[in-house]
Amino acid sequence: MSNLDIWTYAIVGTTFALYIGIAIWARAATTGEFYVAGKGVHPVANGMATAADWMSAASFISMAGLIAFEGYGASVFLMGWTGGYVLLALLLAPYLRKFGKFTVPEFIGDRYYSQTARIVAVICLILASITYVIGQMKGIGVAFSRFLETSYEMGLYIGMGIVAVYAVLGGMKGITYTQIAQYVVLIFAYTIPAIFISLALTGVPLPQIGLGGNYAPGDGTVTLLGKLDQVVTDLGFREYTTAVMGSSLNMFVYTLSLMIGTAGLPHVIIRFFTVPKVADARYSAGWALVFIAILYTTAPAVGAMARLNLIDTIQVGEVGSPEGNLLYEERPEWFKKWETTGLLQFEDKNDDGRIQYYDDTNEAFAEKAETFGWKGNEMVKVDRDIMVLANPEIAGLPNWVIALVVAGGLAAALSTAAGLLLAISSAISHDLLKGVFMKGISEKSELRAGRISMVGAILVAGYLGLNPPGFAAGTVAIAFGLAASSIFPALMMGIFMKKMNNAGAIAGMLSGISVTLLYVFQHKGIFFVPGTSFLMPELGMGPDWFFGISPNAFGAVGALVNFIVAFAVAKVTAPPPEHIQHLVEDVRVPRGSADAVADH
Amino acid sequence: MTPENRAAYWKSNLRLLAVLLIIWFVVSYGLGIILVEPLNAFHLGGYPLGFWFAQQGSIYVFLVLIFVYAVSMNRLDKKFDVDEQ
Numbered sequence: 001m002s003n004l005d006i007w008t009y010a011i012v013g014t015t016f017a018l019y020i021g022i023a024i025w026a027r028a029a030t031t032g033e034f035y036v037a038g039k040g041v042h043p044v045a046n047g048m049a050t051a052a053d054w055m056s057a058a059s060f061i062s063m064a065g066l067i068a069f070e071g072y073g074a075s076v077f078l079m080g081w082t083g084g085y086v087l088l089a090l091l092l093a094p095y096l097r098k099f100g101k102f103t104v105p106e107f108i109g110d111r112y113y114s115q116t117a118r119i120v121a122v123i124c125l126i127l128a129s130i131t132y133v134i135g136q137m138k139g140i141g142v143a144f145s146r147f148l149e150t151s152y153e154m155g156l157y158i159g160m161g162i163v164a165v166y167a168v169l170g171g172m173k174g175i176t177y178t179q180i181a182q183y184v185v186l187i188f189a190y191t192i193p194a195i196f197i198s199l200a201l202t203g204v205p206l207p208q209i210g211l212g213g214n215y216a217p218g219d220g221t222v223t224l225l226g227k228l229d230q231v232v233t234d235l236g237f238r239e240y241t242t243a244v245m246g247s248s249l250n251m252f253v254y255t256l257s258l259m260i261g262t263a264g265l266p267h268v269i270i271r272f273f274t275v276p277k278v279a280d281a282r283y284s285a286g287w288a289l290v291f292i293a294i295l296y297t298t299a300p301a302v303g304a305m306a307r308l309n310l311i312d313t314i315q316v317g318e319v320g321s322p323e324g325n326l327l328y329e330e331r332p333e334w335f336k337k338w339e340t341t342g343l344l345q346f347e348d349k350n351d352d353g354r355i356q357y358y359d360d361t362n363e364a365f366a367e368k369a370e371t372f373g374w375k376g377n378e379m380v381k382v383d384r385d386i387m388v389l390a391n392p393e394i395a396g397l398p399n400w401v402i403a404l405v406v407a408g409g410l411a412a413a414l415s416t417a418a419g420l421l422l423a424i425s426s427a428i429s430h431d432l433l434k435g436v437f438m439k440g441i442s443e444k445s446e447l448r449a450g451r452i453s454m455v456g457a458i459l460v461a462g463y464l465g466l467n468p469p470g471f472a473a474g475t476v477a478i479a480f481g482l483a484a485s486s487i488f489p490a491l492m493m494g495i496f497m498k499k500m501n502n503a504g505a506i507a508g509m510l511s512g513i514s515v516t517l518l519y520v521f522q523h524k525g526i527f528f529v530p531g532t533s534f535l536m537p538e539l540g541m542g543p544d545w546f547f548g549i550s551p552n553a554f555g556a557v558g559a560l561v562n563f564i565v566a567f568a569v570a571k572v573t574a575p576p577p578e579h580i581q582h583l584v585e586d587v588r589v590p591r592g593s594a595d596a597v598a599d600h
Numbered sequence: 601m602t603p604e605n606r607a608a609y610w611k612s613n614l615r616l617l618a619v620l621l622i623i624w625f626v627v628s629y630g631l632g633i634i635l636v637e638p639l640n641a642f643h644l645g646g647y648p649l650g651f652w653f654a655q656q657g658s659i660y661v662f663l664v665l666i667f668v669y670a671v672s673m674n675r676l677d678k679k680f681d682v683d684e685q
Contacts, residue, residue, distance in 0.1 A: 279677070
């Protein structure tokens with residue numbers, strides 16, 4: 001066993017023992033504790049737990065990798081996944097806390113005085129959450145496959161087992177305290193290597209400043225971003241600081257979709273039911289964003305510096321010179337290890353024994369490359385999701401830092417998977433069984449049903465995770481689109497439009513999520529099953545046919561459809577009864593907030 | 601609490617929301633996406649300015665917005681006497 005293996009087992013083992021210890025210590029005994037941690041959580045602690053819950057494999061493992069390869073275009077993730085907290089804090093959190101219920105469908109069912117609305121909300125919630133868990137499974141699979149040096153599939157199976165044991169035992173109370181520990185682990189794991197690398201490349205320890213600093217290994221006059229722009233364009237790639245994702249319109253809609261989705265995702269909203277007061281709910285969202293921003297403002301530096309280091313490793317000399325590219329025989333250890341996972345693949349197209357990595361889809365540059373004797377990009381697969389995990393190795397950091405990053409990635413994926421599974425299980429056991437189909441169910445049976453539905457959700461997500469519809473962050477973006485197009489508009493209209501009625505809300509949710517699902521399935525396959533996509537280029541429905549908007553970004557369009565349909569239907573149907581309008585007035589005022597009650 | 605008082609409280613709330621959401625929109629969509637190209641002509645240290653807003657600045661502004669909201673709303677609650685006791 002190598003020194004790195006020992007470090008990895010030690011750190012991953014210790015952190016896991018810590019999480020499990022906390023989960024057992026804070027084990028949920030009542031449904032109240034299982035769903036909302038019994039309401040006794042301080043806003044700062046709650047903010048930290050929310051941050052861990054929120055920052056998933058997509059944020060930790062995947063996002064910086066996407067930033068590394070997309071450059072400016074990946075800003076959609078940075079703005080989208082933080083700006084949503086503004087919407088959440090201003091438009092939803094305090095009101096939902098005042099309303100004082102356990103779950104999001106419960107609010108929708110009561111506000112729209114309709115069991116149908118509640119069931120529709122449950123379905124939307126499950127669709128969004130399962131898609132989200134698929135993204136986590138991809139991240140967990142990548143982390144375990146590298147850590148145990150096995151295939152991605154095997155890594156995924158092991159990850160499923162661990163998530164199952166961990167989430168099913170705990171419930172919300174256990175999850176909240178464990179998530180605080182996980183936040184601490186993941187934020188150290190993310191920032192420590194970033195500080196090391198920033199120091200090496202710019203001489204500035206703070207990555208947020210370093211990214212705007214000068215490139216130190218050069219003569220110190222060129223900026224880091226300037227250097228990066230030059231290095232990537234020399235190899236035919238698009239300029240780092242200006243490369244857009246799709247188009248400006250696509251980026252606009254993508255960002256909007258992620259923001260609205262953030263404010264519509266049940267496992268995040270549920271967090272604001274766990275604080276003692278309405279005033280605390282407002283601060284809680286702010287604290288959550290403080291803890292999230294530490295990672296999100298570091299990520300751009302991690303991405304940019306990883307890209308620079310990766311290219312430096314492969315393109316060791318002048319572009320086009322005979323000795324300019326790394327010999328495959330001399331590839332570093334990390335390269336070999338990632339090759340065993342299948343997530344990094346090399347193919348010597350021109351049989352020169354050296355690695356050529358460049359953009360062969362850029363026609364002008366591909367022609368020039370041919371004059372060097374290059375026959376195409378030989379890094380045939382560089383899975384974006386490996387970048388954060390590989391980054392410290394590429395930069396040659398000490399083994400304990402590399403081990404820490406693996407532990408951090410697992411903490412991020414586990415904490416979010418647990419939060420999502422909890423949202424799914426509460427939707428099934430609390431909303432569907434207790435709320436609609438089996439009203440007399442005992443508290444004990446309700447808890448058992450919750451745990452069984454968690455296991456079911458893990459199996460489905462794991463199976464679909466074998467063929468994920470994209471990189472972890474892309475898959476998660478689809479989940480946000482689904483939440484954006486269904487749940488957010490229903491919640492917002494429920495608070496801000498006294499006259500919104502049951503028919504309007506139901507029609508809105510159904511039409512919003514339907515258009516989004518159709519567009520996503522058309523591109524990615526029905527329920528992401530490969531080979532079932534149904535793009536119709538002959539009818540003008542090629543990839544991204546709707547104004548060049550990508551399926552990952554489509555949630556904002558779905559949300560717009562939701563709002564329009566809801567308005568139209570509400571106009572021609574009966575307004576909500578008097579007592580519902582009073583309810584809305586009451587939700588708008590903080591005074592008189594009480595603890596959430598399970599029965600109503 | 602009188603209905604007039606309630607309406608006035610809600611109106612002040614909506615006004616605050618409008619101001620904060622306009623800033624939210626301008627910083628992210630305006631400076632980070634729509635105006636990014638002209639802004640990139642300026643620099644903040646080694647950052648092109650539009651790029652900085654998209655990858656750093658907007659996040660800092662979001663943070664400030666939420667805390668400003670929380671403080672102003674808690675003050676508003678007290679003024680209209682609707683805070684939790």
